[in-house]
Each structure stands twice: as structure tokens, then as C-alpha cells.
Amino acid sequence: MAPTIAEQVRRAAPSIDTVVSEYCAGYMAHVERTIVNANVDAEVEFVRDLLLNAGASARSVASLCDALINTLIPLQEAAAKQSGTGTTARKLDQALVIGAQRDGLSSVGLFGAAVDLDAVAGRKVDSRVDKKKLEKAERKIAAKLEKRVMKNVEYEASKLLNEVPAEDYDKFFMEVNPLMLGNSGQGKSKDIKIENFDLFVASKRILSDSTLTLAYGHRYGLIGQNGIGKSTLLRALSRRELNVPKHITILHVEQEVIGDDTPALQSVLDADVWRKHLLLDQEKFTKQIADLDAKLEGMDDDGAEETKKALEIERSELEATLVDIYDKLTEMESDKAESRAASILYGLGFSQGQQGNPTKSFSGGWRMRLALARALFCRPDLLLLDEPSNMLDVPSITFLSHYLQGYPSTVLVVSHDRAFLNEVATDIIHQHSERLDYYKNSNFDMFYATREERRKNQRREYESQMNYRKGLQTFIDKFRYNAAKAAEAQSRIKKLEKLPVLELPEEEATLTFRFPEVEKLSPPIVQLNNVTFSYGGEGRTILKNADLGVQMDSRIALVGGNGSGKTTVLKLLTGQLEPVKGMVQRNARLRIGYFAQHHVDAMDLKMSAVGWMAKNWPGRSEEEYRRHLGAFGITGTLGLQQMVLLSGGQKSRVAFACLGLSNPHILVLDEPSNHLDTAGLDALAEAVNKFEGGVLIVSHDVDLISRTSKELWVCDEGTVRQYPGTIQQYKEDILAKADSAGVVQKH
Incomplete structure (x- = not known):
């Protein structure tokens, strides 16, 4: 069965706000029903502007407009030849307009101008809609759209998306993770839930009205086709472009380590910026206390009491600060840091001798391994990995997957490596069609099987609803001008309007490679x-x-x-x-x-x-x-x-x-x-x-x-x-x- 005009509108803009798409679908359905008095070009242009303003694809909207005009003009010409529609038809049309308004499909105030459907249709109908409630709903929608636009502008204008220069790493680390050692995060949940956000790369939208949910301690595999925007999502999280709570620490393995004279092992130790700065503070305050002790010892008993007392107070304050630093370093298990860093490096393929080599002596692939080692060493609350297996060999991947299986915090990893995801992932997030689908308690194989079952169920539900819609529409078309059946026709119209909009499940892209036939050779080859x-x-x-x-x-x-x-x-x-x-x-x-x-x-x-x-x-x-x-x-x-x-x-x-x-x-x-x-x-x-x-x-x-x-x-x-x-x-x-x-x- 050919799609109705309303279905054509929905399919042309599947990713925009459903309030807008449903309004446009209902509006064009009304135009079709009142085709005799309609100005087809003006109506189509009106819907086109709404869809484009809401973020629909310009190409899809252009194709839709051509299809609408090619459908509606012949209908209008055919309807003009008929003598009239009669009282019953007008009653049905009025019911449709009022029903559309009752379901919130009016666009008053949505894009800065009011639209009166009845006036557009060429007549005025008394509406039973509660206008105060309608205006309140429209203000809420407008605020939501404005908020979304602001989010998108902020994200696209962000300066944090630029690469971080090596000399600014410490500053950037402490900016992104300002409370890594503070007490303010104690007792707070480290679950992450970011609701109703859009994500853009330049002018291309990759996520629409999405929700990201990460339960603390789970390991998520983020999968999807190449170019779908997975890496962009990781970057937005790592720069806190998305609203990750401040007490949750984040590290993203994205750029290779800049080569210099720093030994590989020391480079990993320095990655934990807070530990490095605490050790420097420890050294500084210890020296200051030693200097004060020397001054106090050099003062004779007849020295100025006020000066001596001031020095003792200063020493006491420094000592208290030093105790606090000791406590924090103990909490971090700083004394075990070097052995832990060496263990991680060894697992990623760095021999004991290589660990002492300067970072500039390593190739790009090995520097990426150093970046991974630095992130593992820091043990952030949210660890973001982008195709980590691409930079590793089988022994190192084996070590990494085993290491991550016991990682106590949250991991979000982009990977196409099925074996790696089967071993590491506790949950799968499937990014597609500007959305995120969750498969809880699933590795890759379980996701694959579950997804196919979901697709089958969605297809069955879609086909069932299409058959039900067809039955309702057939009755309406047959009896819409029959006065004896007017009440039943109105009832079916209301049922049709209230049906949820279902979309046919998208077909997964498939590829087929084919190597040529082979001419046989005799051994040895x-x-x-x-x-x-x-x-x-x-x-x-x-x-x-x-x-x-x-x-x-x-x-x-x-x-x-x-x-x-x-x-x-x-x-x-x-x-x-x-x-x-x-x-x-x-x-x-x-x-x-x-x-x-x-x-x-x-x-x-x-x-x-x-x-x-x-x-x-x-x-x-x-x-x-x-x-x-x-x-x-x-x-x-x-x-x-x-x-x-x-x-x-x-x-x-x-x-x-x-x-x-x-x-x-x-x-x-x-x-x-x-x-x-x-x-x-x-x-x-x-x-x-x-x-x-x-x-x-x-x-x-x-x-x-x-x-x-x-x-x-x-x-x-x-x-x-x-x-x-x-x-x-x-x-x-x-x-x-x-x-x-x-x-x-x-x-």
C-alpha cells in the first residue's frame, strides 16, 4: 500500500522533534481533506519552512515537497469537478481539525508566529480546546527548543575541542578533573545520566534528543557504523561538553604522547597530575619546615618572643598541611605507584629496558600505548577508550582485556573487535539513526542476537499497525459521506489520530567482498x-x-x-x-x-x-x-x-x-x-x-x-x-x- 501523505511527511523528517513532525503530518492530512479550497503551493511551502527550521534534511524536505505537490494538485483538480461535499463531510472535517488541536498539533507560537488551521482552510470552526492549556504546552515546547538550540551553539563553539598542547596538559587535567582528591565527591553517586541532549559536528547532527546512561562500575561497548559519531561523543564527554558531574573524574585515550626526554616510566607516573603536584608540594613544605627549624634553633633564649611564636605558628600550619598531603598520598597508594606503572607498561609490551627510554625514542604506535598506560595508571572514574586494539598486538590486547575485567570504575570503549568486546563489555550501547539503544547485561554476541530479535518484533508490530490503519482508513473512505455512518466514521478517525507513530526498522547496512577465482599451482608455492x-x-x-x-x-x-x-x-x-x-x-x-x-x-x-x-x-x-x-x-x-x-x-x-x-x-x-x-x-x-x-x-x-x-x-x-x-x-x-x-x- 502506498504511504499516506501524513506518513510521507513523517518519513521525510524522522529525526526532528516529534511534536513538529506530528503537527506537519496532521496539517498536510487536513489540507488533503479540504483540498478544494486549499492553496497547495502555499500550504506545502508553509510545511517546508517548519521542517527546515526544526532541523530536517534539506534534500529530504525538497523531495517531500515535490511529492506532495505531485499528489495534491491532481486531487484538487479531481475534487473541483464534483458538485459539493455536503453537511456530513463538513462535520467530519471539523472533527478532524478539533481533534488535531486537542492532541497538541497546533503550532501557535512554536516558531514565533500563530497558525490558525481553520482560517487556513478557508472557514472558522468553534473549537472546544482549552486554550490556556494549549498555550502553556506551546510555551513549554518553545522553551525546550530554545534550550536545545543553546546547547548546540555552546557545543559547536567550544574551545575545549581543540587539541591540548603538551605544556598545558597539567592545567587541562586539573580543569577537567578539579575535585579528583577533594572530599566533596565522597558519598555522591558516580552514575552518569545525561538527558535530552543533541550533539553536532559542524552542522551535522549525530545525536537527537538522546539520553546517555552509564552505571558506575559497568563496562560499556559503544558500537555503530564508521562515521556515525562515536568518537565525537567520547570527546564531548572527556571535555565535559556534556553535563558529567564534576566529582566524576574522566580520562580519554585520544592523542599520542608528545615525545621528549622524559623516560617512559616517568611519563606514566607524571600522568597523575594531582599526585605529581602533591609530591612537589610535599618536597616544598618539607624544605620550608626544615628552614623554619633551622631559624628556631638559631634563636637564643633571649630572642624576641613574638618572632619566635610567629615562626612556631607558621611551622604548625605547614606541618598540618603536610599531614594532609601525606593522607592524600596514602589514600592514592602513592608508594605503590612506580611498581603499578611498571606492571602496566610491561603488560602493554614495554620491556624493563624500554621503560627507561625517553618518549621521543618511540614510534607513534608506541606513544599511543604510552597514552593508554597513562590513563590506566590514573584510574579515572570514567575511562574512555577509542579503538584501543588498533594500537596493540595480541599479547597486549590480552593483557588489556584481562586488566579491564577487574577495573572498578566505569569504562566506555569504542571498538569493532568482537572478541575484545565479548571479554570486556558488561553492556552494549548501539549508536545509530541519531539515537542510542541500550542492551543491558550483554556482550557483543548477546547484543547481536538480541538486536535481531528486537528488529523482528518491531517489524511485526509495524506491519500489524499498518494493517489496522488500513482497516480504519478503508472504513473512513467508504462511509465518510454517509450520514447514517457519520458517528462510526468519526470514531474511527479519532482512533486513527491517537495511534502511535511507528517506523519500519531500518535495514542494517551489509557489505559483500569478493576475491577473484584462483588459477591452480603445483607445490611448493x-x-x-x-x-x-x-x-x-x-x-x-x-x-x-x-x-x-x-x-x-x-x-x-x-x-x-x-x-x-x-x-x-x-x-x-x-x-x-x-x-x-x-x-x-x-x-x-x-x-x-x-x-x-x-x-x-x-x-x-x-x-x-x-x-x-x-x-x-x-x-x-x-x-x-x-x-x-x-x-x-x-x-x-x-x-x-x-x-x-x-x-x-x-x-x-x-x-x-x-x-x-x-x-x-x-x-x-x-x-x-x-x-x-x-x-x-x-x-x-x-x-x-x-x-x-x-x-x-x-x-x-x-x-x-x-x-x-x-x-x-x-x-x-x-x-x-x-x-x-x-x-x-x-x-x-x-x-x-x-x-x-x-x-x-x-x-
Whole structure:
């Protein structure tokens, strides 16, 4: 059944305030019923202005207006040919106007001007509406809209969204967490509930009339498609752009540590700004007390009593302050701080020697780990993590997930790593369609199953209501001009007006990747025979006496700590590096599809995906390139845009599409899960499993490894060996090793 005019209005502006959308829907339904005397262009323009002022999409509103005019003009022409509508029809129309007003669908005062529906319709009807109540409701709505506008202006104008310079970190930390050690927060709830807020990035609204609820001690996984605004929500919380109570401390792992001469361990200790300042105050006041003691000892018994008494009072005050500092440092367990910081760093992959190295000696990825270590060390009441697994290897992710399972405060983490969320999350928040949906007591797998059940129930409820609406509308249309059935028709009209507005559940975006068919080769395909490698031939040995091979039916995952030589192994297999000792054998006809960890660096982002492919893999038509990109979710005009305009996930999909252009026999994938959301990861796993050639994958995503790999290779201590168990058993071994070394601490 084609949607009614009212339904078209609702669908065109699903995210605006329901009071406005319902008014517009009711208004256009009334115009349709009084079409003979209506000025269609003026009525449509009036509704258009209301929708745009309320924040609806300009494109959707323009399409709606075209559809309304194309529908209403023919209706008006047909109605004009009829002789008249009669008394009963007028009575029904009047009932509709009064009913709409009774339900609060009048727009008096909403946007600064009064609108009289009856006058617009060309006649005046006595209304039974309580006008005082109506005016009170309209003032309340106007105040709510004004408050929302102010919130949005404040958020967009905020200066705290700018990056924090390194030299201002202490000031920023104490500004965001002013009461971290005060007593004013004692006894107060650390639950967070922020109601009825909107969130914008520039002019794009990402959350509308939303409520964020975080129960203290719970660990929330925030999930949603790439670009939906999850990181923006975390930033708004971390800068207190949203109304987080002041006694709740917040830390957000967002920017890498700025490199300088500070040792890594000291950098972590300095992250707790209050502890650092208390230690400085302790040193300062201790010295002042010592100086006063020296002065008092130097005064003879005949000294001025008033001066001596003043010095003793000053010493007493300093001593009291020092006692307070001691108490606060004891409360913080400051004496255990260094061992705790060292334990966190070790768990995140920093050896004891590396912990003494200056921060400037570490790469960007390792500095991000330092930022994570600093946040874990501070133990804020609300810890905000944005894709933490992207910067970590499997051993470090294993440590982090185990650490967070015992974290005593609240965690809000953005992640697409299913295994990580299954281990860490106690609840899931699904961000979509400018809203937040909550799945309590759920990890990712439980959320996925529950969401599908919710969608089915919503669809059944929607279809049931549509059938009920259809029955009511059929009766109204059939008997609206029948005087004998007027009362029943009015009754059904009221029922129809009072039905809640339901929307068809949105379809989740799905992706499908498809690698090309594979030409068969005879073994051996590619083999490392007693291979040793070191950079420059004389540097530290990265790989020693490695013997391993990849065949056409291989499904291998290569894991190990960062810096253990995983990428070196891949480059030896693909011929980008040559061994210092030993031999690499390759089938003469072998073609390898190599996905590099930093694939974007190799792309000319000023070119389109189609242009990039044509330059590097010539010989096909533009249509063929576009069709090939379509197999990886780059559809429509995306393939013709400059790649700099594509999201990180879309660039990754272009890189995957490029792999297939050489018709590879083997896929070598170095960290392919970075930048892919859940739909992308599902598509990648399915495509890898359907690929008929060999696969060697380096990944930190345990779920992806579990779904695609049959063998596990471990790169560690200068060698590569086949691991006899599964990825889960490997993680258990990591924890057992860390536990025996005294590293595993939960908080």
C-alpha cells in the first residue's frame, strides 16, 4: 500500500522533534481533506519552512515537497469537478481539525508566529480546546527548543575541542578533573545520566534528543557504523561538553604522547597530575619546615618572643598541611605507584629496558600505548577508550582485556573487535539513526542476537499497525459521506489520530567482498628454508633459521608482539626483502596479493579509485573497474571521487579491491581489520573463507583469526614457530606467563 501523505511527511523528517513532525503530518492530512479550497503551493511551502527550521534534511524536505505537490494538485483538480461535499463531510472535517488541536498539533507560537488551521482552510470552526492549556504546552515546547538550540551553539563553539598542547596538559587535567582528591565527591553517586541532549559536528547532527546512561562500575561497548559519531561523543564527554558531574573524574585515550626526554616510566607516573603536584608540594613544605627549624634553633633564649611564636605558628600550619598531603598520598597508594606503572607498561609490551627510554625514542604506535598506560595508571572514574586494539598486538590486547575485567570504575570503549568486546563489555550501547539503544547485561554476541530479535518484533508490530490503519482508513473512505455512518466514521478517525507513530526498522547496512577465482599451482608455492635476516646485514637479528611455507590451501595467522618480526616475515615471503642467510623458494608463476598495514601511504589520494586502478593495473574499461570496486562496497560515484574524500574504511575497501586485480594465488594481509566496522569485518571474513587460494594473515583481531585461520604461527625471540593450539589457548599461555612474572593485576 502506498504511504499516506501524513506518513510521507513523517518519513521525510524522522529525526526532528516529534511534536513538529506530528503537527506537519496532521496539517498536510487536513489540507488533503479540504483540498478544494486549499492553496497547495502555499500550504506545502508553509510545511517546508517548519521542517527546515526544526532541523530536517534539506534534500529530504525538497523531495517531500515535490511529492506532495505531485499528489495534491491532481486531487484538487479531481475534487473541483464534483458538485459539493455536503453537511456530513463538513462535520467530519471539523472533527478532524478539533481533534488535531486537542492532541497538541497546533503550532501557535512554536516558531514565533500563530497558525490558525481553520482560517487556513478557508472557514472558522468553534473549537472546544482549552486554550490556556494549549498555550502553556506551546510555551513549554518553545522553551525546550530554545534550550536545545543553546546547547548546540555552546557545543559547536567550544574551545575545549581543540587539541591540548603538551605544556598545558597539567592545567587541562586539573580543569577537567578539579575535585579528583577533594572530599566533596565522597558519598555522591558516580552514575552518569545525561538527558535530552543533541550533539553536532559542524552542522551535522549525530545525536537527537538522546539520553546517555552509564552505571558506575559497568563496562560499556559503544558500537555503530564508521562515521556515525562515536568518537565525537567520547570527546564531548572527556571535555565535559556534556553535563558529567564534576566529582566524576574522566580520562580519554585520544592523542599520542608528545615525545621528549622524559623516560617512559616517568611519563606514566607524571600522568597523575594531582599526585605529581602533591609530591612537589610535599618536597616544598618539607624544605620550608626544615628552614623554619633551622631559624628556631638559631634563636637564643633571649630572642624576641613574638618572632619566635610567629615562626612556631607558621611551622604548625605547614606541618598540618603536610599531614594532609601525606593522607592524600596514602589514600592514592602513592608508594605503590612506580611498581603499578611498571606492571602496566610491561603488560602493554614495554620491556624493563624500554621503560627507561625517553618518549621521543618511540614510534607513534608506541606513544599511543604510552597514552593508554597513562590513563590506566590514573584510574579515572570514567575511562574512555577509542579503538584501543588498533594500537596493540595480541599479547597486549590480552593483557588489556584481562586488566579491564577487574577495573572498578566505569569504562566506555569504542571498538569493532568482537572478541575484545565479548571479554570486556558488561553492556552494549548501539549508536545509530541519531539515537542510542541500550542492551543491558550483554556482550557483543548477546547484543547481536538480541538486536535481531528486537528488529523482528518491531517489524511485526509495524506491519500489524499498518494493517489496522488500513482497516480504519478503508472504513473512513467508504462511509465518510454517509450520514447514517457519520458517528462510526468519526470514531474511527479519532482512533486513527491517537495511534502511535511507528517506523519500519531500518535495514542494517551489509557489505559483500569478493576475491577473484584462483588459477591452480603445483607445490611448493612459497617456502622459507633456514632463513636468517637482519637489517643492514650486521644489525640485530630479526629472524633466525626460519623454516615455513605457504600452500594453496593454507589458512595461517601470524601473531606475536609488536617488533617481533611479523612484517619482516611477510616482506621476505613477498620478495620485498632478501634473506641474509638461507633461501626463499617461490613458484615461478606465483602471484601474491599483498595488503600492507599502512596501505594508504602508497595511494595517491588526489586520484579517484578508478583512476588509481587504471594507472597501476591498466587494460580495463572504466565500467569494469567500477564493477570490480562494487564487489567491495565502493558503489555509485564513490569510485569517481578523490580518495582523500573517502573514509578510512572506504580506503581499505579500495585497497582490498586492488588485491584482486592481479588474480593472486595467495593473499598476504597485514593488519587488514584496521578501519573496518562490523559489516566490513564480516564481509572480509566471508570473502577470505570463500577464496580458493592460500591466505597468510597478520592481525590483532582474535575473532577474525578464529573465523579464518586453521594454523597459528608465533613470531617471538627471533624465530617463527607453528603453535600447537588455538588462538584462545595462545592467549591463556600469555596470561599464565604474565601471572608467573607478577604482571597480571586487575586494577
